[in-house]
Structure formats: C-alpha cells, structure tokens
Amino acid sequence: MTGASIRGLRVDLGGRSVVSDVDLEVAAGEVLGLVGPNGSGKTTLLRTLYRSIRPAAGAVDVAGLPVASTPRRRMARTLAATTQESENRVALTVREVVEQGRVPHLGLLEPMRTEDRDIVAEALAATEMQQWQHRDVRTLSGGELQRVMIARALAQHPEVLVLDEPTNHLDLRHQFGVLELLRKLASEGLAVLLTLHDLRHAAEYCDRLAVLDAGRVVAVGTPVEVLDEQLLAEVFGVRGRLRVPEASPESVGQAPEAATTEPPNGAATRPVLDLHGTA
Numbered sequence: 001m002t003g004a005s006i007r008g009l010r011v012d013l014g015g016r017s018v019v020s021d022v023d024l025e026v027a028a029g030e031v032l033g034l035v036g037p038n039g040s041g042k043t044t045l046l047r048t049l050y051r052s053i054r055p056a057a058g059a060v061d062v063a064g065l066p067v068a069s070t071p072r073r074r075m076a077r078t079l080a081a082t083t084q085e086s087e088n089r090v091a092l093t094v095r096e097v098v099e100q101g102r103v104p105h106l107g108l109l110e111p112m113r114t115e116d117r118d119i120v121a122e123a124l125a126a127t128e129m130q131q132w133q134h135r136d137v138r139t140l141s142g143g144e145l146q147r148v149m150i151a152r153a154l155a156q157h158p159e160v161l162v163l164d165e166p167t168n169h170l171d172l173r174h175q176f177g178v179l180e181l182l183r184k185l186a187s188e189g190l191a192v193l194l195t196l197h198d199l200r201h202a203a204e205y206c207d208r209l210a211v212l213d214a215g216r217v218v219a220v221g222t223p224v225e226v227l228d229e230q231l232l233a234e235v236f237g238v239r240g241r242l243r244v245p246e247a248s249p250e251s252v253g254q255a256p257e258a259a260t261t262e263p264p265n266g267a268a269t270r271p272v273l274d275l276h277g278t279a
C-alpha cells in the first residue's frame with residue numbers, strides 16, 4: 001500500500017509510556033494533521049516513522065515497508081522528514097543541502113544527473129529559495145532554514161512526507177505558502193503527515209486531523225468532525241467554534257471570468273476556526 005500505517009504503537013521514554021495504543025493511517029493524496037497540547041506525544045509519534053526512536057510495541061509501515069527492518073537508504077527513497085533536529089547547521093550552501101535529498105536515489109559515488117539537478121531546482125523554486133542557493137546555511141534566518149529543510153525533503157521525491165511544525169519560524173506569507181504547497185503535493189498523490197500548533201491552519205488546510213492527548217489519539221476525522229466546542233475546551237483548553245462558509249450563490253455557475261474574483265484553491269469554502277480565549 002501507499003501512505004503509512006501505525007498499529008498498536010507504544011513508546012516509552014524516561015520510564016513511562018509517552019505514546020500508547022495509537023492506530024493511525026495516512027493515505028496517499030491526503031494531508032493529515034497531528035494536533036495536541038504541548039507534551040502530548042506528536043513529535044514522538046513522528047520520530048517512530050523516520051526511525052529516530054524505537055517503539056516499545058506496535059508496527060509502523062511506510063508504503064508497505066516495515067520501518068524497523070527496511071534499510072535506511074531504501075526508506076529514504078520512500079519517506080522524507082523535516083524535523084526539529086534537522087536544524088543542526090553545517091558549512092554547506094543551500095543548494096548543497098537540498099542536493100542531499102537526491103543521495104538515496106544515486107548509486108555509490110555516482111554524480112548528480114541532469115534529472116537530479118532538475119528536481120533540486122524544482123524544490124528550490126517551490127520553497128522560493130532559488131535566490132539563496134549559494135548562501136551558507138549557517139547565515140540563514142530560522143524561517144529561511146526551515147524552507148531549505150522542506151526543499152531537501154521535496155528533493156527526496158518521497159511517497160510520504162512527514163513534517164514537524166513546518167510553519168515554525170515562518171512569516172505569515174510563507175506559512176500560507178508552505179501549507180498551500182503541501183495541499184498541492186497531496187493533490188499530486190503524496191501522503192502528508194504534519195504536526196501543527198495553529199488549530200486555525202489545521203482546520204483550514206488538513207483533510208483529516210488526529211488529536212493526541214497525553215499520548216493517546218482521542219479523535220480522528222475531518223476538521224468538522226473533530227473540532228467541536230467540547231473537544232476544543234477539554235483537550236486544548238480554549239473556547240472556539242468551527243464555521244464552514246457556504247459557497248456563495250454568485251460563485252455557483254458563474255461565468256469563468258467572474259470566477260477569478262473568488263479566492264484561489266477553494267479557500268472560500270474551507271472551514272474557519274474562530275477562537276475566543278481560554279475555556
């Protein structure tokens with residue numbers, strides 16, 4: 001199968017279970033958002049997918065391959081991740097870091113081919129980093145570095161993309177840019193799993209949400225199914241309400257030239273989460 005699946009997952013850290021009884025699937029073509037309060041186990045769950053942590057129990061498969069026993073190089077052609085740990089800075093240019101994404105696709109000591117250079121150029125363009133490609137990554141701002149890490153993950157041409165807080169450090173325009181890019185990649189068949197703290201972004205850009213609380217998945221479904229007032233109060237401690245804007249009558253059946261007045265990418269009908277402070 002494509003996508004990724006987690007069954008019966010338990011992770012123990014520091015002598016206690018920080019993730020328990022998790023069953024979760026992310027399918028090709030969807031953006032699945034992992035949300036939950038601080039310390040609820042989001043990063044820990046993602047770490048089991050890119051094998052930076054060994055589960056105490058359960059099975060984690062990516063594109064049908066068991067993560068625990070698949071060679072890392074093989075897995076790197078299937079799953080790419082941007083992590084909070086990937087921010088260690090080394091003396092490389094932006095381009096060199098993004099080129100690392102092609103390494104799993106090349107033979108030992110094989111130089112970059114034309115197609116690899118094209119893929120790197122596409123990844124730099126998608127993240128608007130082409131103008132910085134010769135910069136030393138140690139000189140970049142946090143947001144610029146975040147975009148380089150996303151570009152490197154895209155250059156891997158994975159089937160599953162895992163991102164831990166990808167909008168962290170980004171200014172508003174680039175937050176929306178990254179979220180729109182993830183939607184586009186999913187529409188092309190990628191399975192996208194990401195953690196987000198901003199529930200408004202989660203509601204607007206994710207096809208489905210999985211809510212973690214104290215290491216357990218307490219709800220899974222579309223934002224409309226999941227983000228009700230009770231869950232917002234009990235899990236996140238906030239007051240809020242989700243609205244689903246109706247398609248305006250003018251936008252139904254209107255002439256193509258008139259349609260250009262609507263916001264792009266269906267944004268007009270995505271759920272909007274209104275938040276009103278602590279519960």
Ligand SMILES: Nc1ncnc2c1ncn2[C@@H]1O[C@H](COP(=O)(O)OP(=O)(O)OP(=O)(O)O)[C@@H](O)[C@H]1O
Nearest residue numbers: 013014015018036037038039040041042043044045
């Ligand atoms: N190496 C470790 N040793 C002991 N406990 C750990 C370790 N790493 C994480 N934890 C604990 O596991 C729990 C889950 O942490 P995790 O980083 O997965 O949460 P999170 O949901 O990603 O949180 P945040 O929203 O704050 O990033 C936390 O209580 C954390 O303190």
